[in-house]
Amino acid sequence: MQSNKQEEYIDLRQYWLILKRRWLPASAVFGFVLLLTALVTFLQKPVYQAQGKLLLKRTGSTSTVTGLGKELGQLDSLVDSPESNYPVNTQAEIINSVAFAQRTINELDLKNEQGEPLKIKEFQQRLEVKNIKGTDTLLISYKSTVPEQAQAVVNKLMDSYLRNNMMATRTEAIAARNFIESQLPKSKISVQKAEAQLREFKERNNILDLENEAKAAVTLVTDLENQIAQAQINLANANMRSAALQREIGINVEQAKVINALSQSAGVQKALADYQEVESKLANERSRYQENTPVIADLKLKQASLREVLEKRVQQVFKGQQPLLDQNLQIGELQQKLTEDYVKTEVERIVFNNQLSALSKVYSNYKQRAGIIPQLQQKQRELEREVDAAQSTYATLLKKLEEVRIAENQNVGNAQIVDVGRVAEEPVAPKKLLNFALGGVAGIILAVFIALARDAVDTSIKTLREAKEVLGYTVLGVIPNFDKIDKLNSRNENPEQTLPKIPVKCTPRSMISEIYGMIYANLKFLGSDQELRVITITSAVPKEGKSTVSANLALAIAQLGFKVLLVDADMRSPSQHQFWELGNNKGLSNLIVEQIDLETVVTKVEQNLYVLTSGVLPPNPLAILNSRRMASLVEVFSSSYDFVLIDTPPLSAAADARIIGAMTDGIVMIVQPQLLDTGSAISAKELLEQSSQNVLGMVVNGVCPENEPDSYFYVKEYNTEKDLVTSDINAKDRAKVS
Incomplete structure (x- = not known):
């Protein structure tokens, strides 16, 4: 955080x-x-604004024209929810429409500044119609350079809206009445058709009350199932009794019926008894008389007569059926009872069988009817819903017809003017x-x-931080920009006094001298493993102050008691001879080419400080600098002096710095923000990397304190000589190697 x-x-x-x-x-x-x-x-004309308020109100229930909850001319639920302002906003758009604008322009004969009829677009730009938040009220505003015109426009718009609203309400009522009257006959036919379909359905399916019928069918089916089960039991019992009796008497049911009928016929039994009596007498008499005797003949004749009577009576009982044998015409009492039971049992069996058949048929019919009742109920409900819907629609149309007739005769809109437009006294713009x-x-x-x-x-590098980010070299020192003393100390007596080229020489006790001493200390720390004796000083582009830094750094080191040689190897634009006010007739170029002694061209300018100027400028400096003589001279410099600084041309100007840098212990880059651009810095860094140079670090020169986000400088009078004193608060940029 x-x-x-x-x-x-x-x-x-x-x-x-x-x-x-x-x-x-x-x-x-x-x-x-x-x-x-x-x-x-100040050139704009005063603009005046007139405002009016229009209230949009609800209408009564008599204005209802449809069954969907919409009321004629009504703006319902205007402020109950965030979405409820939509009806009010719609009315605002109506007032702001092209039709209203054109009508108002024509009626008021509105003109623009050129005297031409006012354009609709310009009219709409001056007009503002908005809903007052939380209310059902529209605020109508119009701006004009003429206050009376603004008032007239607002009032005209509100009057036009009221007339339009009233006419729209009546027009809607008339349209609704015509629509309802056209729909009533169709709705009536729909009711009749739905009722006819329901009636036909009930008649076709024999429906009185399906709900009760469904309940009764369940009970009846259960009862029939019980009766069928009981009938099956009774039939089974009758079958068992019938079979047992048949085995007992040895005859079938038809024979049993015949025997039972004969045994119960008195005429047959009387004739049978007479016949048996004559037959018995005949048998007795035959044992006494011959067959041809009158007694036997008389008995035979009587026997034949009685037999004929018996057969007639049997035929009377069976109505022409073949008479049975004589032994079947009369049975015993037990046999007769068994026969009667057998016949009764057989009759019961037939009755039970018929009862079971009838119950099964009835059960099947009721079961089938119960199965289709749900379908009938569903169809009946559908038809009833159609009837209800048709009747409801018809009743609603009748009701709405009466209501819309009342609404049609009303002459009331749903809006009223709350506040008329007034002439503005003060302009709004x-x-x-x-x-x-x-x-x-x-x-x-x-x-x-x-x-x-x-x-x-x-694209220039503007701050110390940017220089670090672009080049990535160790910061050996930070030198502030001292163009004029008045920028550092407003109390200076001479604000036009400029800083000398070599302030270390002029103000040896100043903080700027300490800065150069700090640069040397940082270089010494870098050479803790291997002593640095010969250093090449260069920059990426011209005018970055490399020669000035070289001169001041050499003097600062010499003031520490070291024997220092400052070599001006910039044979393209030398400047050391100007700093130290020396001649440049002989120097490094002469030392390389003419094979003269070092002492003849080296000048002692301060205690422990010696300067070797560039000498006569050669036509091809790179050729003489890239010679064995130059390499041997560097070795001589290193052995003769404690510290050697070689001032070389910028990297963008020539390859001299890279040639000499390869002969020395390392290169120090001079970087000046605001002067060095990013492209040149990157190009210089690539050149040094390609030639595998040992870059010791960089000295950031000409830093503007007010441009630095990481540090600042202050100045003060340090002693009676009024030396310039500078201090970099950011110790990490000037007191240690990052």
């Missing part, structure tokens, strides 16, 4: 630094926007304070945008 806050703070400071760097274009843009705002504000505030905000935003855009287009 703390890290995020720190990053945010750094980003804000970065933006502030960008604004400080680009203050001039940002200020120009800000001033231009404010000036433009002032011109627009221009709002000077608001305009200037908005102009100021817009100016600030645009100024910041311009500053950021300019900074984004600028």
Whole structure:
């Protein structure tokens, strides 16, 4: 969390630094926007606004024209929910429509500034119709440079809306009545058709009350099942008794019927008894008389007569059937009882069998009927629903017809004017304070945008942090920008006094001298494993102050008691002879080419400090610098002096620095923000990497304290000589190797 806050703070400071760097274009843009705002504000004509309020109210229940809950001309549920403002917003759109605008323009003969009829689009831009939140009220506003015109437009719009609303209400009622009257005959036919279908269905399926019939069918089917079961039991018992009696008497049922009938006939039994008596006498007489005797003949004649009588009586009983044998015409009492029981049992069996058949048939019919009752009920309910729906629709139409006739005769709309438009006394525009505030905000935003855009287009390295990020070298020291003393100390008596090229020489006790001493200390720390004696100093591009840094660093080291040689190897644009006010007739080029002694060209400029100028500028400096003589001279320099600094051309100008850097213990890069661009820095770094140079680090020169987000500098009078004193609070950038 703390890290995020720190990053945010750094980003804000970065933006502030960008604004400080680009203050001039940002200020120009800000001033231009404010000036433009002032011109627009003071040149704009006063605009007046008239307002009116229109209340949208509910209508009575007599306006209902449909059965779906919609009421004629009614804006229902206007403020009950977030979505309920839709009807009010719809009315607002109606007032803001092209038709209303055109009608108002024509009736009021509205003109624009050129005297032409006002355009509908311009009219709508001046008009504002909105719902007052939480109410059923519309606020109608119109702006115009003429206050009376604004008032007239608002009142005309509200009057037009009321007339239109009233006419729309009556028109809707008439349309509803015509529609209902056209639907009534169709609805009546639908009712009759539905009722006829229901009646036909009941008649076809013999339906009185299906609900009760379904309940009764369940009970009846259960009773029939019980009766059938009992009949089956009775039939089984009768069958068993009949079979037992048949085995006992040895005759079938038909024979039993005959025997039973004969035994119960008195005439047959009387004739049979007479016949048996004569037959008995005949048998007795035959034992006494011959067959041809009159007694026997008389008995035979009587026997034949009685037999004929018996046969006639038997035929009378069986109505022409073949008479039975004589032994069957008379049975015993037990035999007769068994025969009677057999016949009764057989009759019962037939009755039980017929009863079972009848019950089974009835059961089957009821079972079948019970099975189709659910289908009949479903069909009946469907038909009843159709009847109910048709009747309900018909009744609703009749009711709505009466209501719409009442609504048609009403002359009332659903809106009324709450507040008429009035002539405005004060203009609503221009709002000077608001305009200037908005102009100021817009100016600030645009100024910041311009500053950021300019900074984004600028590819130069602007701060110490950017130099670290682009090059990635160790920071050996940070040298502030001392162009003029008045920038550092406002109390200086001479604000036009400029800083000398070699401040270490002029102010040896100043903090700037300490900065160069700190650079040497950092170099010494780098060479703790291997002593650094010969160092090449260069930069990526010209004008970064490499020669100035070389001169001051050499003097700072010499002041520490070391014997130092400063070599000006920049044979393209030498400057060391100017810093030390020396001649340049003889120098390094002469030493390489003419094979002269080192002492003849080296000049002692300060205690322990010796300077070797560039000498006569050769036509091809790279050729002489890339010679064996130069390599041997570097070895001589290293053995003759405690410390050797070689000032070389920028890397972008020539390959001299890389050639000499390969002969020395390492290279120190001089980097100046605002002067070095990112592309040149990357290119210089690639050149050093390609030639496998030992880059010891970089000295950041000309740092502007106000541009640095990580550190700042302060100045003060340190002694009576008023030496310049600078201090870099950020110890990590000047006191140690990162």
